[in-house]
Amino acid sequence: MAKEINSIGVLTSGGDAPGMNAAIRAVVRAGNHYGKRVFGIYEGYQGLIENQILELNARSVKGILNRGGTILKSSRSEEFKTKEGRKRAYENLQAHGIDALVLIGGNGTFTGGMYFSEEFDFPLMGLPGTIDNDLAGTDFTIGFDTACNVVIECVDRIRDTAESHNRLFLVEVMGRDSGFIGLRAGVASGAVDVIFPEEENPMIDLFAELERGASNNKTNRIILVSEGNKMGSIQEIAAAVKERYPQWESKITILGHLQRGGSPTCTDRVLASRLGVAAIESLLDGRRGEAIGIVNNQLAYMPFEEAIRSKAKLDMELNRILKILAS
Numbered sequence: 001m002a003k004e005i006n007s008i009g010v011l012t013s014g015g016d017a018p019g020m021n022a023a024i025r026a027v028v029r030a031g032n033h034y035g036k037r038v039f040g041i042y043e044g045y046q047g048l049i050e051n052q053i054l055e056l057n058a059r060s061v062k063g064i065l066n067r068g069g070t071i072l073k074s075s076r077s078e079e080f081k082t083k084e085g086r087k088r089a090y091e092n093l094q095a096h097g098i099d100a101l102v103l104i105g106g107n108g109t110f111t112g113g114m115y116f117s118e119e120f121d122f123p124l125m126g127l128p129g130t131i132d133n134d135l136a137g138t139d140f141t142i143g144f145d146t147a148c149n150v151v152i153e154c155v156d157r158i159r160d161t162a163e164s165h166n167r168l169f170l171v172e173v174m175g176r177d178s179g180f181i182g183l184r185a186g187v188a189s190g191a192v193d194v195i196f197p198e199e200e201n202p203m204i205d206l207f208a209e210l211e212r213g214a215s216n217n218k219t220n221r222i223i224l225v226s227e228g229n230k231m232g233s234i235q236e237i238a239a240a241v242k243e244r245y246p247q248w249e250s251k252i253t254i255l256g257h258l259q260r261g262g263s264p265t266c267t268d269r270v271l272a273s274r275l276g277v278a279a280i281e282s283l284l285d286g287r288r289g290e291a292i293g294i295v296n297n298q299l300a301y302m303p304f305e306e307a308i309r310s311k312a313k314l315d316m317e318l319n320r321i322l323k324i325l326a327s
């Protein structure tokens with residue numbers, strides 16, 4: 001029979017994402033609700049290796065529901081990628097009497113978790129926390145909606161000045177290897193085109209979009225460029241556009257880490273709250289080694305292995321809609 005769970009640890013790992021605090025709050029309060037002790041592990045896997053562990057209670061997580069970032073801090077830990085690092089992490093969990101862990105992070109975090117649970121037969125559940133939305137097993141990840149809202153607010157502002165000077169703007173958005181932010185924010189902000197990693201993006205297609213707009217007397221020439229796209233760096237794209245259209249003055253804006261900060265939206269707070277409670281309830285129900293998401297408004301569970309292997313699929317329908325509307 002599986003060992004009874006009395007103490008649960010929670011950590012945030014990888015890039016922080018707005019709504020992680022809401023998830024931490026939900027894990028702590030749901031854990032206490034079921035009479036369990038909850039421990040916060042600071043600075044992700046690195047903090048686990050370095051024994052940065054403190055017990056939390058309902059009051060330790062007051063006033064954080066509306067705050068971006070993560071009160072537990074986050075890290076990218078090279079040491080956790082080694083067997084020795086993971087062994088030290090396990091020893092610290094044993095020393096605190098922690099029986100199970102809730103991981104809040106992205107695919108890297110789940111990969112580390114999968115190795116850890118295999119090596120030490122340790123109960124883990126994962127919550128999708130990344131602005132990139134690049135995880136299978138959930139419609140949306142915690143932080144994605146907030147990041148998209150930041151992007152559309154910024155693009156709206158850029159639009160004001162761009163139109164006033166008849167300038168073309170290339171705006172770089174995050175998404176290490178994925179176009180989720182670019183495509184969704186592109187539709188919501190009326191971008192002329194979005195260049196994202198999932199497609200080949202020949203330069204000629206971008207030129208065609210710009211020319212289609214020009215022939216329709218379109219003055220908006222805002223293009224969103226996802227990081228990691230196959231066309232090249234935003235500077236290279238800007239140079240190619242400049243060469244082809246020397247008559248258009250063009251500017252570059254890189255939104256960068258602006259997209260990772262700020263108060264989470266209602267959607268992210270509710271998502272994180274639902275998932276945090278589900279993490280505790282699923283562990284107490286005996287579930288192990290799975291990522292929890294919400295698909296079609298229902299809780300959904302996916303083994304880490306599958307969540308890591310399957311690539312989250314970008315909705316190309318959004319690209320079709322964007323092109324129809326960018327007329």
Ligand SMILES: Nc1ncnc2c1ncn2[C@@H]1O[C@H](COP(=O)(O)OP(=O)(O)O)[C@@H](O)[C@H]1O
Pocket residue numbers: 013014015045075076077078079080081082105106107108109110111112113115129130
């Ligand atoms: N192959 C791996 N083996 C063990 N741990 C890993 C592995 N890949 C990632 N991790 C751990 O997960 C952390 C977070 O991963 P990262 O890719 O940075 O962010 P995310 O979880 O948001 O995708 C890494 O810093 C590392 O400690």
Ligand SMILES: O=P(O)(O)OC[C@H]1O[C@](O)(COP(=O)(O)O)[C@@H](O)[C@@H]1O
Pocket residue numbers: 014015016106107129130131132174175176227260
């Ligand atoms: O903050 P860093 O370490 O520069 O990393 C930037 C990367 O982190 C992200 O913001 C989020 O990625 P993860 O959630 O997978 O860590 C990416 O969009 C971006 O490429």
Ligand SMILES: [Mg+2]
Pocket residue numbers: 014106107108130132134
């Ligand atoms: Mg990631």
